[in-house]
Amino acid sequence: MPFSQAFFPAVSILIALLSFAFAAWLYGWVKKQPVSNERIIHVGGLIRRGANTFLAKEYMVLAKFVGVASLLIFLFLPSPIWKNDFIQNLTMAIAYITGAVFSSIAGKIGIQVATIANMRTAESAKKGIRPAFMSGFRGGAVMGMAVVGASLLGVTLVYLITDNMTALLGFSFGASSLALFAKAGGGIFTKTADISADLCGKVELGIPEDDPRNPAVIADNVGDNVGDVAGMGADLFDSNVASMSAALVIAASLGKQININMVFCYAAIGLLASIIGVATARIGKNGNPTFALNSSTYVTTAIFGVLTALATWAFGFEWRIWGASILGLVVGVIIGITTDYFTDDRKNPVRRVAKASESGPAFTILSGISYGFLSTLPAMIGIGVSALGAYKICEPLGGEYPMFGIAMAAVGMLSIVGMIISNDAYGPIVDNARGLAEMGDLGDEVLEITDSLDSAGNTVKAITKGFAIGAAGLTVIALLGAFISEVNQAALEHGLGLITGFDIMNPVVFFGMLVGAAIPAVFSAMLMLGVDRNAQRMVSEIHRQFKEIVGLKEGEPEAQPDYDKCIEIATHGALRELIPAGLTAIIATICVGFIGGVQAIGGFLTGNIVSGLLLALFMSNSGGLWDNSKKYIESGANGGKGSESHKAAVVGDTVGDPFKDTAGPSINTQITVVSLVSSLMSTLFLTLSIFG
């Protein structure tokens, strides 16, 4: 069937608008839920204000960064402005700014709803698990719908307005640079607060988690929102945009409109499937929240599979590409499930780490690191198999089709991202709700309900995280393909030879690979040291407050801790620490590019992907494993709460916190950023390098 070039983009825009409408309805629904407890309203307000304060400051810093970056883009990209049509550079700069703005709006929406949903969830828990679950889940779903709607809308608009694939990469780069800092900054904030609150509260003073006397307790709850809601949203916004952009760039190089149509069609179907999945999510009266979350994920997956098959049949897309896309989705689910094995407290790894904790913290750490290392294997094989499989399925189509297959496998894996974000954002909302229930004195029965909601959040998070890393892996392989497309376009323009690939035996490639492989390690180290330094600042502040505020330790009602001061420290510190880490990755890319040219960059990106995936999987999984081992011991195993093994498990959990919530998930974004920097600077690297 013939369609105008604008047909599928128009459908995408419609579905994106539908998702916004649905998000607005969900938002209204959440807001309608009653909240009456004074204390919850008070504390909830503090959290909301703290999160907004952080966001405002963060966006201010990022605005400056984006300002400088867009100026540089305007001057130099895709080619220096004095050698180029200035409209092209201007388009690029505007696309870049738009990417950053769209991502930040989605993040802002997420925070707005999360910080009202947490109170509603806590209150609803008085009426049982069902209404509490619905508040938490629908709150998270607002974020899911907003992020995926905004990313689809943004990509489509940039495509329709500019009809320029490089501008799409600019848009994607805008989203990535925001994600890099939002994820890293939020990650530093959340773990600074979490670690300091635990260290001073639980460990030193022996007061419970979420005790309102602890000056860091509000910062801790703010952290869940800015790290896990806003940061995670920006991260998946980025992955989603990057996978669509890579697919579109490669589709364009194939020279047929139908392939571009296919990308929009599949992305729109993915969002539609997520809308249906979210709308139908239910939990039985005394039901199992984990089951509810997972089954709606499977429903979404199935709907996507069926609808894309119908679309492929109706619109005459290539069936092989459909196969690649479904392969990506299925492998994503498998990666999620196998990864889950390493963090599930009914399985061996968590239990063995809990057992090892009986011999002291060194053994908690050693066994956790070991299982974290082991856990990388299934995902690495899975990503490899899906890339290889997608390629082989599409090989008979010839030309660039196999690479398009890989890109569409990534699009397939990320198709259900709306559902995944909903599940992911559910986590911090119910975690917050637990804290509010504690501070609002809602009683043990309510705490039990919020605990069970929280634990479901942790389990689901492990699966979605594996999914996200797998998708990022495929996406960056596709971005490597997009990089080659960009390089060759530039090579044509400059009358240079085309490149077909990167030979490992070329020492320039190998040099790039070794440097690229070290970057994720350096980047995570800088973030973790940032958390460490920042936590030390905050711990001193907490000590100061307990010393200077009379009656605080004893819990006298008129002795109020200065929550704001802690939030301020976490905010300042996070912003101070995140810039050097991000810049290091970007500057290393630029140096390698100017030293070794596009061949060195090919190696650099490969080394970065390979070691980045490995470290991201290792850190996310061992972090989750320690968290769950601690919870497992707290449930009474291996000596239970307060025992020596529990203390050892707390050490593991503290180490795991920045692993799984700061460094691990930021690596994805770091990889995407350097891939996009490389693509955007390909002309410069091609023409100006020393050894290239």
Next chain:
Amino acid sequence: MPFSQAFFPAVSILIALLSFAFAAWLYGWVKKQPVSNERIIHVGGLIRRGANTFLAKEYMVLAKFVGVASLLIFLFLPSPIWKNDFIQNLTMAIAYITGAVFSSIAGKIGIQVATIANMRTAESAKKGIRPAFMSGFRGGAVMGMAVVGASLLGVTLVYLITDNMTALLGFSFGASSLALFAKAGGGIFTKTADISADLCGKVELGIPEDDPRNPAVIADNVGDNVGDVAGMGADLFDSNVASMSAALVIAASLGKQININMVFCYAAIGLLASIIGVATARIGKNGNPTFALNSSTYVTTAIFGVLTALATWAFGFEWRIWGASILGLVVGVIIGITTDYFTDDRKNPVRRVAKASESGPAFTILSGISYGFLSTLPAMIGIGVSALGAYKICEPLGGEYPMFGIAMAAVGMLSIVGMIISNDAYGPIVDNARGLAEMGDLGDEVLEITDSLDSAGNTVKAITKGFAIGAAGLTVIALLGAFISEVNQAALEHGLGLITGFDIMNPVVFFGMLVGAAIPAVFSAMLMLGVDRNAQRMVSEIHRQFKEIVGLKEGEPEAQPDYDKCIEIATHGALRELIPAGLTAIIATICVGFIGGVQAIGGFLTGNIVSGLLLALFMSNSGGLWDNSKKYIESGANGGKGSESHKAAVVGDTVGDPFKDTAGPSINTQITVVSLVSSLMSTLFLTLSIFG
């Protein structure tokens, strides 16, 4: 000048024999040193017997492995015997066995001298630091001379007898498979004993290190010998043979005898330079042992540079190759020095980790891991630069010369390996001497001397370890070159197309790369879990002895602990745990090869090298960093011995132990083994793979 083909090999044999003669003289000198203290003789005897027991059992297990492996080689390599000349397969199998036997003889010699030198060093310390240093250093030098002499002799003999480069790879594979198990087995043994002894002795009972009441104390001292002397010797034997073999394979493919001559000439000069360096090592009367060790390393380096320049001039070798070789050596020294920054207690990283320990063990771990990650960057860049530099220097020579340049850079970096092993083996000898001095009640003054010798050992070890990893990195790049030579030789024989490299954009290569990158993580995890399980067994045994042997805890003279039982547990456990880890790496290689053929193997090896180097550097350096932070705190900083920060630092040190002495250094060998398996099986992978 024209030389017969046998001239340079003959010179190599002569120098190898000279090194044996020198080793024998040193052995005699060490043996002549007096030892009179009854207690030292008794305990020293126990250590010697324990080490020999372990070695005997280990070699027994390895003999079975080597037996099975050589049968498989005979049947299948280089081609299945029914398709091939059986003499070729027999040569290969014999070369393989010879490699394993030569390596084990060198290890055995090292243990023989180390277990007498430790007693002499302890006794000599009564007379001052000078004689004690000489006993320790010369004891270590016996190992250095034996290992390098045996590796040079072995390679030369195999070359002269078979004139077959593939047989050389077989010899190298024999050395590697022995090293894989000796290093991993010894590493598991030593850390099992070390951790258990510390945990039960220092932590639980509060008795000092090396207290004779501790049933694990002898096993701990045995461990130093089997892990750090025998294991490390096998490891560097392996690297040295691999670098020479890779250089010879590539030299042969260049088709000129002069290049082969050059390899033998440079290797012989390296050994000669080490002999001179060892012979001239001196320490002033109240001198600084670190300075003495380092300055003899620099002397060796300088001699190598001058003599190879003379040889290049005299024999008309290519000056560019000389340049590549010297570049390798210089970069090796730089890697050693920069790496040292991260483990030196006068520098920031160690001090910051010590400071972080004040906040508890979680911060010791987090900051140590972070600095460990950071420490990978200089070495990764260094290896990349030396490979790129060597290639570029030799590029004007054309053909395979640039790859030969990389191989010769590795030979250059490893040229001073004799000196490095001497320094490395010095460490465990003086560590043992410290223990003997403690058990022999030699008094505080003697302990002070042995402590200062020991601390010099630790410092020097950090540098030599960086060196060894750098050299291994270059060697495996050269092995990748050797792999291509082998594949193309097989391709010619089978009338298949030649390969010139491995394109990253080929998804088969990418698939191999992802799997290859996961293997070092899996391999190290298995070793660390092995240590963990084994230590738990040993801790139970120690608890049993303290419970059942009356008067042991109180130190009554007739209450003797059962040292042998602990040695037995460590031995059995180590052997039980090492085989699965080694087999996993080998089987993964074979699977990837049969699935994706030589292209997938190219990716697999690359991923393995890149992630292996990264993890090896990370683990070795963070391990050394934690060790020195603990020692720094023990010297009185950050609260000193017994403080909370000291306890936290002990946790770091315990985590670091298997990092730096088991997993980290074993990864080198793992990489070499899979490279050699790939080269040897190249014909099979070329002709029998599914996707290749």
